[in-house]
Amino acid sequence: MALNGTANLPLPGTVLPARPRLAKIRGRCQRQPCGLKVQAYTQNGNGNGAALADPTKFNPVLTKDFCAPWTVPESGIADALGLMASGDLFRYNRNDANSAASRAEVALSEYTGHKYCLAVNSGASAIFLSLVSAGVKPGDKVFSNALTFGAVPSAIHHAGASVEFVESTNAYVLDTEHLEKKCQECPDVRFLLISHMRGKLADMDEVARICDKYNVTLLEDCAHSLGVFWDGKHSGHHGVACCISTQAYKMLNSGEGGFMLTNDPVIAAKAIVGAGGYEKLYKKHIATPPDEVFESIGKLKIPNYSMRMSNLHAAVLIPQIAVVGDRVALCNRRYDRVTARFEVAAQRVGASMEVPAQHPKVGPCNDSLQFNLIGYSWEQCQAYLANVKARGVPVSVFGAHDNARNYRTWEFLGDLPVMAQTDHIIRFAVDVRLPPQFDNEDFDLMADCLAAGFLSIGEPEQLSKQEAPAAALA
Numbered sequence: 001m002a003l004n005g006t007a008n009l010p011l012p013g014t015v016l017p018a019r020p021r022l023a024k025i026r027g028r029c030q031r032q033p034c035g036l037k038v039q040a041y042t043q044n045g046n047g048n049g050a051a052l053a054d055p056t057k058f059n060p061v062l063t064k065d066f067c068a069p070w071t072v073p074e075s076g077i078a079d080a081l082g083l084m085a086s087g088d089l090f091r092y093n094r095n096d097a098n099s100a101a102s103r104a105e106v107a108l109s110e111y112t113g114h115k116y117c118l119a120v121n122s123g124a125s126a127i128f129l130s131l132v133s134a135g136v137k138p139g140d141k142v143f144s145n146a147l148t149f150g151a152v153p154s155a156i157h158h159a160g161a162s163v164e165f166v167e168s169t170n171a172y173v174l175d176t177e178h179l180e181k182k183c184q185e186c187p188d189v190r191f192l193l194i195s196h197m198r199g200k201l202a203d204m205d206e207v208a209r210i211c212d213k214y215n216v217t218l219l220e221d222c223a224h225s226l227g228v229f230w231d232g233k234h235s236g237h238h239g240v241a242c243c244i245s246t247q248a249y250k251m252l253n254s255g256e257g258g259f260m261l262t263n264d265p266v267i268a269a270k271a272i273v274g275a276g277g278y279e280k281l282y283k284k285h286i287a288t289p290p291d292e293v294f295e296s297i298g299k300l301k302i303p304n305y306s307m308r309m310s311n312l313h314a315a316v317l318i319p320q321i322a323v324v325g326d327r328v329a330l331c332n333r334r335y336d337r338v339t340a341r342f343e344v345a346a347q348r349v350g351a352s353m354e355v356p357a358q359h360p361k362v363g364p365c366n367d368s369l370q371f372n373l374i375g376y377s378w379e380q381c382q383a384y385l386a387n388v389k390a391r392g393v394p395v396s397v398f399g400a401h402d403n404a405r406n407y408r409t410w411e412f413l414g415d416l417p418v419m420a421q422t423d424h425i426i427r428f429a430v431d432v433r434l435p436p437q438f439d440n441e442d443f444d445l446m447a448d449c450l451a452a453g454f455l456s457i458g459e460p461e462q463l464s465k466q467e468a469p470a471a472a473l474a
């Protein structure tokens, strides 16, 4: 939605009529009615209660820690202490299958609806194990998003394969038209690792259709899409594997950690063995395929990559898994609040930006906010970021030269192709966390800071001037 002009603010408490939030995706407009509720402009301790959401009338600044992640519920702390007291930290250090790691696997598989689940030491380990267990061999090529986090291509690299990039849309998802074109151009590529960056899902039915048509095996990086649903089903069910991260800034926080979920018994068995379930240790899992599957996969030919999760990590995760649905609902309420207020305030200051809509089949988990600056020059974009940062809100664009989500920083891959469409999008795609520990007033102030930043950069320049200096991208 391009916001220009200085329309009056609706009264607090007014429900705006359902209006389309426009996301222009490759020349198309995706319409999604949103019926945003305008929040009351309450006092926030800034001494400017009545003027809030009108950054022309006050100077919003936020002084809060954006790094504070989800905390561990009391029962998780108690269980972790108990494990430390007993020394029972290794998941296989008992005679039965009822370790904390096994119980975390059962809990997560019940939440996502997958049959099998493996707890590992990171999200990237889950991706790596899913790739090798699905049959990726050294020298293979794997399609993947040009817009994602560097750990994703790194996992492909770790498996000895190389990456064939697919462009992203300005809604930050894999461009399915480009995927189909790549499938036609590169018939030797047999795998797609799709990354649901920032919890945004591409049209997954279309992705699955293309993969079926070109005989491409689909794997899903759901590091950011725990709690995101497609057509009522948890994300990660279109592909043969669903990979979750529990690194600190995710919906589940164990500092480091991850899970691989699947309905495929052979992939599950291979991943369990590859993670370090040697000899007959697979018997000490619960969300696992029957023993005969393990005896049929040639397990002695699978290296032990030692990627197991410890019981300590699992113990702090179990009570978090129990409340993940509540966390998702809280995130979505806050996102709606901050987005509604930001859009209204941005409109007031004459900003030109859009908050892309998700596909209508997506049940979101909005734990962060992204929006596109429209029509501004690279210099204006930099000035905007600097102004908002100075207000205490750590914003960045995916395309910054040192941002690990900018594919140009993935030099470990060797020669990098130029992904012109993704380049164009990531230069002006602003990314900001919505910290779990913030309260409503913090989010209101954050929205006002994001809007106030536009006051420092003037009218947007022509779209044709949007090219970033090459040096800024390299």
Ligand SMILES: Cc1ncc(COP(=O)(O)O)c(C=O)c1O
Pocket (backbone or CB within 6 Å): 122, 123, 124, 125, 148, 149, 151, 152, 195, 196, 197, 198, 221, 223, 224, 245, 246, 247, 256, 257, 258
């Ligand atoms: C999109 C995405 N995929 C995968 C990963 C890998 O997760 P981990 O850090 O747990 O290895 C991350 C990490 O932040 C990520 O952002």
